[in-house]
Amino acid sequence: MKKESTLTQSEKEYFMREALKEAQKAEAIAEVPIGAVVVLEGQIIGRGHNLREKQQEATAHAEMFAIQQACQAIESWRLEQAQLFVTLEPCPMCSGAMMLARVEEVYFGAYDPKGGAAGSLLNLLEDERFNHWSYVEGGILEEACGQVLKDFFRALRQKKKQKKSGNL
Amino acid sequence: MKKESTLTQSEKEYFMREALKEAQKAEAIAEVPIGAVVVLEGQIIGRGHNLREKQQEATAHAEMFAIQQACQAIESWRLEQAQLFVTLEPCPMCSGAMMLARVEEVYFGAYDPKGGAAGSLLNLLEDERFNHWSYVEGGILEEACGQVLKDFFRALRQKKKQKKSGNL
Numbered sequence: 001m002k003k004e005s006t007l008t009q010s011e012k013e014y015f016m017r018e019a020l021k022e023a024q025k026a027e028a029i030a031e032v033p034i035g036a037v038v039v040l041e042g043q044i045i046g047r048g049h050n051l052r053e054k055q056q057e058a059t060a061h062a063e064m065f066a067i068q069q070a071c072q073a074i075e076s077w078r079l080e081q082a083q084l085f086v087t088l089e090p091c092p093m094c095s096g097a098m099m100l101a102r103v104e105e106v107y108f109g110a111y112d113p114k115g116g117a118a119g120s121l122l123n124l125l126e127d128e129r130f131n132h133w134s135y136v137e138g139g140i141l142e143e144a145c146g147q148v149l150k151d152f153f154r155a156l157r158q159k160k161k162q163k164k165s166g167n168l
Numbered sequence: 169m170k171k172e173s174t175l176t177q178s179e180k181e182y183f184m185r186e187a188l189k190e191a192q193k194a195e196a197i198a199e200v201p202i203g204a205v206v207v208l209e210g211q212i213i214g215r216g217h218n219l220r221e222k223q224q225e226a227t228a229h230a231e232m233f234a235i236q237q238a239c240q241a242i243e244s245w246r247l248e249q250a251q252l253f254v255t256l257e258p259c260p261m262c263s264g265a266m267m268l269a270r271v272e273e274v275y276f277g278a279y280d281p282k283g284g285a286a287g288s289l290l291n292l293l294e295d296e297r298f299n300h301w302s303y304v305e306g307g308i309l310e311e312a313c314g315q316v317l318k319d320f321f322r323a324l325r326q327k328k329k330q331k332k333s334g335n336l
Contacts (some may be wrong), residue, residue: 016237023291058245058269059236064227077226091290093264096285100261101226114299117264124260129289131282 005105005133007083012107015039016141019085019109022049023148025153029054033148033160036062036086038079038103039071045082046070062086067101079103089116089138092126095124098134105135111147171303173273175251180275181318183207183227184309187253187277190230191316197222204230204254206238206247206271214238215249230254231262235269247271257284257306263292266302273303276315304319 005012015037022035037163038046051059056093063086071077083105084098089112096117097105106125108118117124118136125134173180183205190203195219203259216233220226231254241244251273252266257280264285266274274293276286285292286304293302 001172055239056243056245057239059232059237059239059265060245060249062266068225068227071223071225071227075224077220077224077228079226081267091264091268092298093268093283095259096264097227097257100259117260121295127289129258149261 003105003133005065005135007105007107011042012137012140015044015083015085016087016107016145017111018044020064020141020144020148022047022066023087023145026050027148027152031153034062034086036066036084038066039083039085040070040074040079040081044074057157059093061091061094063090064097067097067103071101077101083107084132085140088112088140089118089120089147090125090163091115092117092122092124099130099132102132103134105136106133107140108136108138109141110149111138111142162163171272171301173303173305175273175275179210180253180305180308183251183253184255184275184277184313186212186215187230187255188309188312188316190215190234191255191313194218194230195320201320202230202254202256204234204252206234207251207253208238208242208247208249213241227261229259229262231258232265235265235271239269245269251275253308256280256317257286257288258293259283260285260290260292266293267298267300270300271302274305275308276304276306277309278317279306279310280332305306 019035025031027033034050046066046069048062051060079101086111089108187203191201199218201289202218214234214237216230219228247269255277257276
């Protein structure tokens, strides 16, 4: 059974801008800029940004922190009725975490054709063989969400180039 | 390219028994008994057991704790050359975490036909479209790993039954 969105377009964009603010926090500390928020009844109850390099921790993705904070906020592992917003299409780990937490609606910004598990490489969140599935919508503020990533990787390449020519 | 195991059968069973010890720690606090260990160069560098109910945290799976502890132990998010042992076939979240951490070899005990993402419902760990894949082997001490789960759920059903008849 296909699920339906319970939000208006302007609500979706409002919360995605909040996820983008989280992505900017990652960028400010030289992490790949990806951010996420979890929303319940119109309130943000979890926030997170990518911290993989800083924590040297493979599981330190934006969505994981947002889910963990949300579970703590409501003192329950069940995030039924919650919406999750993330600036980049979630990977298999994060999509799996959303399934386990029973997140009702998932919205992402940019598509990840090389690793996305919410429609690109596979679609875990709408796989009805599992005991929970979600409403999924990609492309919310897609250009803005993609641009922060493009800018980050362009700057990273320039730094590497400068370092290389400095070493010659 | 199919990967190969670097361990003998007795090594596999030795480390699975260590994962079973973790499962027993979960059982002792009324959590679904699932345990995991991460091994590097013959040493256990990460241990974990299921803590979902105690922590009220959807992501609190045995494998996540074992991976996080292993990353902390070697101060790196890259668990290349590492082996992970878990008593039950991993779910999509945990399989995804193993991919992100670049775990080289994954061994599990019992199969999970309803939610397993290492061969049963899907096979994330050997999907060559992702930038990392692993050697995967299921059925290590399968009977013992399955039995702790069966015993746990049987006891749980009996408790519920007693509670119900007590309420009549």
